[in-house]
Amino acid sequence: MxxxxxxxxxxxxxxxxxxxxxxxxxxxxxxxxxxxxxxxxxxxxxxxxxxxxxxxxxxxxxxxxxxxxxxxxxxxxxxxxxxxxxxxxxxxxxxxxxxxxxxxxxxxxxxxxxxxxxxxxxxxxxxxxxxxxxxxxxTSWYSSNQYVKSCYQEGKLGRLRKVLVNDGHEGPWAMNRHFVSWLTDPVKNGGGALTDFGCYGANLMTWLMDGQRPLSVTAITHQNRPDRYPKVEDEATIILQYPETQCVIQASWSWTFSRKDLEAYGTKGYVIAADRTTVKSRFDGALPETTRVLEPRPAPFEDxxxxxxxxxxxxxxxxxxxxxGLPVNITTVEILDAARASAKSGKTIYLKPRLAAAQTGNAENR
The missing domain is CATH 3.40.50.720 (NAD(P)-binding Rossmann-like Domain)
Structure with missing residues (x-):
């Protein structure tokens, strides 16, 4: 933030x-x-x-x-x-x-x-x-994500080409029953893992791109555990395509352990936000990859x-x-809407210009 x-x-x-x-x-x-x-x-x-x-x-x-x-x-x-x-x-x-x-x-x-x-x-x-x-x-609290964006803004990454965002955990099965009752409801939550964890990547990528909307959204979802989650997906992979950058968001309720990490690759180097404060990087002329632990974000940004x-x-x-803020999060929801439509139809969804999309309230394929 x-x-x-x-x-x-x-x-x-x-x-x-x-x-x-x-x-x-x-x-x-x-x-x-x-x-x-x-x-x-x-x-x-x-x-x-x-x-x-x-x-x-x-x-x-x-x-x-x-x-x-x-x-x-x-x-x-x-x-x-x-x-x-x-x-x-x-x-x-x-x-x-x-x-x-x-x-x-x-x-x-x-x-x-x-x-x-x-x-x-x-x-x-x-x-x-x-x-x-x-x-x-x-993830708004993570100093590691702030470091990634700073590197990009300062030109250390060069032209951004690929971003990978991984967010998920073992699944909400053991969480409090009141939360699980609607978290696994396609109407109340808007989906399963796609909504619950796909939103992190959509939020971070929109922010990293200074609010730019992707040209297209492609998504695949699956139920690995229909016995646990009969109404929603527990796996989702979302691909956001920009004019010269691609972002792959992996959202899961089926991973061994909880993770929230981001990798950004450019023409001059890369930065990996491995967790809240740990970053790994390698830039032009720098060998080998270096790892550093950042200070947490100062008050009040972790609260x-x-x-x-x-x-x-x-x-x-x-x-x-x-x-x-609203601008980034409106686009985040637009991306999730398009991802659901893509997963359902099996097609890539091309986003309309913002004015046309606002008039219909939907992202549709052209």
Whole structure:
């Protein structure tokens, strides 16, 4: 994420009042597991799943008055500055529809939406009501990915030719049942591994390319474990073709161990982001390949809640092609839409010019 951290009187303000829309997502526990910093205050939680509410209340010793079964009522009563969506991906649009007219900023867990049509509506609502809508990706926190982009921008890679992005794990089978129930639902999640992990590569590649959209998207999906995931794919390979660059995204629920890594190859060298802080590189005239461990990103960039609070306060300025920002994440959803269409049809999907695509809300083959 490219942001400028500004200091000033705003940094010493009272905690930012935040509400939560949905707590079935496996990442929703982060909000209560983070260290207390005094920068945010949770003033309301919307959820209709009574079992999950009971678990949350018992685990974090939360009062019943904090919980609401009506999103609009919660927003009107507690009047938060921002709301964080930790429910099914197809409900992100409903959260923005409720929050935007109330001038409440929104942060959702990745990806932004289950369809390009919803993503465009979110963009329209954000512009109309002047709110920020952020999408949180774990890989936005990685100093290794920032290093890759810096090398590219500084010309160390030369002309970018090939990018490989690998994201996945052993599968969500053992995760909390509330999360798995919709993560493996093609409507609520928009797909399986293609959505869950393919979004990382689409997000990072769009950012690396400064917002440029691919010319075409080709995808193949498969069910290696239909006994576990009968409704969605657990394997997806997505190929993004640009005028002179190709990106291969491998998304999987079938790998031995969890991994999130990126490889960028250019005409002058290559850089591999092996994990959050480890990078391997080789440039023109340099032998052999070198490995270095970077420092983690400075505060607040490894804490999405601090980032959200900073954006709301205006002490964090988002760059046009910020990893959290709408432009990159609208294209991310457009790529996922095209990948689903490609996997279903067995054809390469050629993206329409943005104006035509926006009018239809879809990526179609020509």
């Amino acid at each position: 490219l942001c400028v951290f500004c200091t000033g009187p705003a940094a010493a303000q009272h905690p930012v009042r935040l509400a939560i829309a949905g707590i079935t997502h496996g990442h929703s526990d982060w909000i209560y597991n983070r260290k207390l910093k005094g920068d945010i205050e949770i003033v309301g939680i919307y959820e209709t799943n009574t079992d999950r509410i009971r678990e949350f209340r018992e685990r974090y010793q939360l009062p019943a008055a904090l919980f609401f079964s009506d999103l609009g009522r919660m927003l009107d009563q507690v009047k938060p500055a921002g709301v964080m969506a930790f429910g099914p991906i197809n409900e992100h649009i409903a959260v923005v529809r409720s929050a935007a007219p109330r001038r409440i900023h929104v942060m959702v867990e990745k990806p932004l939406a289950t369809s390009y049509k919803d993503a465009l509506e979110i963009e329209s609502l954000a512009k109309r009501y002047g709110i920020r809508v952020l999408t949180n990706f774990e 999405p809640f601090a980032v959200f609070a900073g954006v709301i306060r205006g002490v964090l300025k988002q760059e046009p092609d910020d990893l959290y």
